[in-house]
Amino acid sequence: MSEAMLIGTSNRGYAQQAQEELRRLFSPAAVRFAWLAPGETFTFTVELEREEAVRRVLAAEPVFLRHMCPVDAQTSWNGTLEEAAAALKSAMEAYRPFVPTGSAIAVQARKPETETGLPSPSAIKSIIDPLLESQLSAVPVVRQADWILSVYMTGESLFTGLSRPAHNLSDWAGGAVRFRKEDGQVSRAKFKLLEAELAFGLDFGQYKHALDIGAAPGGWTSLLLERGLAVTAVDPAKLDASLVKHPKLTYLAKKADEVVFVSGQFDLLVCDMSWSHRQMTKLVRELMYALKPGGTAIITVKLMHKKAFQTIREVVDDFAGTMTLQQAKQLFHNRDELTLFLIRQ
Numbered sequence: 392m393s394e395a396m397l398i399g400t401s402n403r404g405y406a407q408q409a410q411e412e413l414r415r416l417f418s419p420a421a422v423r424f425a426w427l428a429p430g431e432t433f434t435f436t437v438e439l440e441r442e443e444a445v446r447r448v449l450a451a452e453p454v455f456l457r458h459m460c461p462v463d464a465q466t467s468w469n470g471t472l473e474e475a476a477a478a479l480k481s482a483m484e485a486y487r488p489f490v491p492t493g494s495a496i497a498v499q500a501r502k503p504e505t506e507t508g509l510p511s512p513s514a515i516k517s518i519i520d521p522l523l524e525s526q527l528s529a530v531p532v533v534r535q536a537d538w539i540l541s542v543y544m545t546g547e548s549l550f551t552g553l554s555r556p557a558h559n560l561s562d563w564a565g566g567a568v569r570f571r572k573e574d575g576q577v578s579r580a581k582f583k584l585l586e587a588e589l590a591f592g593l594d595f596g597q598y599k600h601a602l603d604i605g606a607a608p609g610g611w612t613s614l615l616l617e618r619g620l621a622v623t624a625v626d627p628a629k630l631d632a633s634l635v636k637h638p639k640l641t642y643l644a645k646k647a648d649e650v651v652f653v654s655g656q657f658d659l660l661v662c663d664m665s666w667s668h669r670q671m672t673k674l675v676r677e678l679m680y681a682l683k684p685g686g687t688a689i690i691t692v693k694l695m696h697k698k699a700f701q702t703i704r705e706v707v708d709d710f711a712g713t714m715t716l717q718q719a720k721q722l723f724h725n726r727d728e729l730t731l732f733l734i735r736q
C-alpha cells in the first residue's frame with residue numbers, strides 16, 4: 392500500500408487541533424504523527440498516494456493546519472552544512488527528470504527554534520541556490536515560484552520535499568506570512584485583516600462602505616480607508632489621531648449596542664472585538680440588518696480555553712439564518728483566536 396509523508400505546521404499551541412482535523416479527514420487509523428517541533432510542527436503519514444492526500448487536505452480547507460509540504464527524502468545527518476550539501480545534491484538528482492529547465496524554484500528552509508546549533512535557513516539557502524542552477528538549470532527565486540523546495544532540519548534528520556506552491560496551503564515558508572511594518576502603522580492588528588484578504592481571496596477595493604465594530608486604535612479601519620472604502624468605525628475607545636480627519640471616515644465613539652444604521656447600508660462588516668465568542672455573536676447579530684444581503688463579514692473569534700471546534704460550532708449556530716460561513720481560518724497573525732469569512736443571507 393502506498394504511503395505519503397508530509398510536514399504539517401500550525402500556529403504554536405494549535406498542532407493538536409491541526410492533527411485532529413487530519414484525523415477526521417483521513418480516519419484516525421489511517422494517519423500517523425511524529426513531532427518535529429512540539430505543539431507546532433509534525434510529520435503526518437497517510438496511507439494514500441501523495442497526490443490524493445494533498446487533494447483531500449486542500450479540499451477540506453483546514454482551519455488550524457496552516458501549512459504542509461511533502462517529504463521526498465528523510466536523511467540522517469550530523470547537522471553540518473557539508474552533510475546538508477551532500478544530501479541536497481542527491482535530492483536534486485532525483486528531481487532532475489521532473490523539473491523543466493528554467494523553472495523558478497523557491498527554497499524554504501526551516502528548523503525548530505530550539506535547534507540553535509543547526510545551520511541557519513539562510514545558510515541552507517545559500518548552498519542550495521547554486522545547486523539549483525548547476526544541477527537543475529533552474530532559477531532560484533523568493534516569490535512567484537513554479538516549485539517550492541522545502542527543507543526541514545532537526546538534530547537527527549534533514550527532510551526535503553518538492554511541491555507546487557498551491558499544494559502547500561500557503562506559499563510562505565511554514566505559512567508564516569510576513570508583511571512589512573510601515574512607518575506610522577496604527578496597529579499590528581492591521582496584519583490580521585491584510586492576511587484575511589489574502590487567505591480568503593478577497594479584494595477589499597471592490598467594496599464601497601464598511602462597518603468596523605471594535606475599530607480602535609484603527610489598524611483595520613486604516614487598511615479599508617487605504618483601499619478606498621468609506622468606513623464607519625464604532626468603538627468607545629479612541630481612534631488613532633492620524634485617522635480621525637479622514638474624509639471617508641465616520642467615527643462613532645460608542646459601544647456596538649448603542650449605534651443605529653440604515654438597513655443594508657454596508658456591503659462589508661468587520662469585527663475584531665476582544666470579547667467571548669457568544670457575546671460577540673450577540674452584538675454582531677443585532678447589527679446584521681445594516682449589512683446588505685450578500686454582503687461580506689470578516690470576524691475575529693476568541694478561542695477561550697482552546698475549545699476550538701466547539702467555539703466554531705457555537706458561532707456558526709449563533710449566526711444560522713443570518714450568515715453563512717464561507718471559511719474559518721486560524722491566520723498566522725491570529726493568537727488565541729481565528730478569523731471567519733461569512734456572507735449575509
Ligand SMILES: C[S@@+](CC[C@H](N)C(=O)[O-])C[C@H]1O[C@@H](n2cnc3c(N)ncnc32)[C@H](O)[C@@H]1O
Nearest residue numbers: 578580605607608609610611628646647663664
Ligand atoms: C483588538 S481591539 C481592535 C483592534 C482593531 N481591529 C485595530 O486594527 O486596531 C478590540 C477593540 O474592541 C473594542 N470594543 C470592546 N467592546 C466593544 C463594544 N461593546 N462595542 C464596540 N467596541 C468594543 C475595544 O474598545 C477595543 O478597542
